Amino acid sequence: MPTHGSPDRRRHLSSSPFRPDPARVIEEFAVGDRVSHLRHGLGVVVACSQSTVTLKFESGVIRVNSPFDRLTRL
Template identity: 55%
Template sequence: MTNSPGAKRRHLASSPFKPDPEPVIEDFAVGDRVSHDRHGLGRVIAVHASGVTVDFGDQTLHLRSPFPGMSTL
């Protein structure tokens, strides 16, 4: 029996191992300057319930939460 890649593993209270930390989801606001690992520097132009829209100059992308590889400058 194998776990699916998206399934979260249960942590038993009697386990000697620490549970995985909860991921911190960064909040972005319209106008924030951001840096993305793949796309470079950009500016947030819209915030949606599912993510943000960022203008990177040569392209505008809708990025979904939890925003891996993106941080506020």
Template identity: 45%
Template sequence: MATSPGNKRKHLASSPFQPEPELVIEVYAVDDKVCHDLYGVGRVVGVETHAVAVDFGSRTVRIPSPYRKLQQL
């Protein structure tokens, strides 16, 4: 029986396995300087509920959450 990604199993205290770490989603604000693995250094120009728009100089890119390749400087 497969479980859906939204349903997490409860971690038992007696389990020999470590619980899965919670996914931490970064919070960005307009004018934050960021660095992307593919596009380089840029500046946040727009913030949505599940995405940010980043100006990298040559182009503006909308990056959806979770921001795995995006780091705040």
């Protein structure tokens, strides 16, 4: 089990007959993007940095840390 802050990729041996897992692509967001969150519903990006996105929903403002698995750009 990976520890907090460590990559969740498994080590690939060069002698393995299997291909390594593809690198994980982390989506980037811009201020004003409309998004959908699995728990909070529809919202708008109000601020963003490389590792976090701040979102405004009807229920309030939240900050989501990278990777943004529960967030989808509309």
